[in-house]
Amino acid sequence: MxxxxxxxxxxxxxxxxxxxxxxxxxxxxxxxxxxxxxxxxxxxxxxxxxxxxxxxxxxxxxxxxxxxxxxxxxxxxxxxxxxxxxxxxxxxxxxxxxxxxxxxxIGEAAYHMAALSAERFSVVTTLSVSVPVLEDNLRLTGLAGRCARVRASEVPVLALEDPASNARAKVEQEICNALEEDEVGAIALGCAGMADLADELTARFSVPVIDGVxxxxxxxxxxxxx
Structure with a gap:
């Protein structure tokens, strides 16, 4: 500190x-x-x-x-x-x-960092109910054209606080899906509760995985x- x-x-x-x-x-x-x-x-x-x-x-x-x-x-x-x-x-x-x-x-910050890291990026967030909010924010930020897709991993936010949950596995699977289907070079993690995952996921997937915090x-x- x-x-x-x-x-x-x-x-x-x-x-x-x-x-x-x-x-x-x-x-x-x-x-x-x-x-x-x-x-x-x-x-x-x-x-x-x-x-x-x-x-x-x-x-x-x-x-x-x-x-x-x-x-x-x-x-x-x-x-x-x-x-x-x-x-x-x-x-x-x-x-x-x-x-x-x-x-x-942190959403706007992650979008900008992802856009600086790759020509196109996808967002991996928590639940589907959040997707329209993030899509609206991308348009407001002016980066909707750089984002291939906002993907929901269907992980409740508080599941990210439970080490016994399968939240991380579901986030990782959605990143896999994005890299296979979206033709992107970076991923923005769409929840502050994912902040501790970014470094390990960047190493695992060999692309920038951006933490908004x-x-x-x-x-x-x-x-x-x-």
Whole structure:
């Protein structure tokens, strides 16, 4: 972890759901990606959905997310940048309009990194209910033409927190399917709960497997003032 001090860049990483174990995993990934002089604070709201799976959960998470950001940004140590650690990019545009610091969604960050890594990429996400949200975000970001397909592995978000589940195997199978069928050179992992899988999956499949958490932290470091 970077040493703290007056010159530190402070990045607030918010998991909009209430699952603390996922927030801890996200925080680890964010700190591993952060460079010297960057201080990561990873938090989640106390109220709201335990997982964000589709637009209804995103809407339910929004009040807690906005209140948490307001509390942090009006504290004695406001953040220099905000990372929204939900691949749906929940609240991205509302927060960008409200706060004069870089606000990075991990979905948007992963799309850009995947597009820089390969001519075409696919997204492997959790449940089918999330696919329309991600497809809309790709169009809004301007990268829909670079994405071959948004694929659902049919893994509930919280299954990624259970070592006894078959979540990883199902994600790996969907990556296999994407590489065989989509003619892509990179994969974006479509959930913050997959952040700990990226390095091992990159090594296994010999293509860039992009984690949005680390991508967003790197972009926030570039954009945030010191």
């Amino acid at each position: 970077a040493q703290t001090g007056e010159a530190d860049r402070r990045i607030l990483v918010i998991n909009p759901n209430t699952t603390a174990s996922m927030t801890a995993k996200i925080g680890e990934a964010a700190r591993a990606a952060a460079g010297p002089g960057t201080r990561i604070t990873a938090i989640n709201p106390d109220e709201g959905p335990a997982a964000i799976q589709g637009p209804d959960d995103g809407a339910a998470a929004l009040p807690g997310l906005l209140a948490l950001v307001k509390a942090q940004m009006t504290s004695d140590e406001p953040a220099d940048a905000i990372v929204i650690a939900c691949f749906d990019d929940t609240g991205l545009w509302q927060l960008r309009r409200r706060w004069p610091v870089p606000v990075i969604g 680390s991508s967003a932290v790197k972009l926030a470091e570039i954009l945030a003032p010191r």
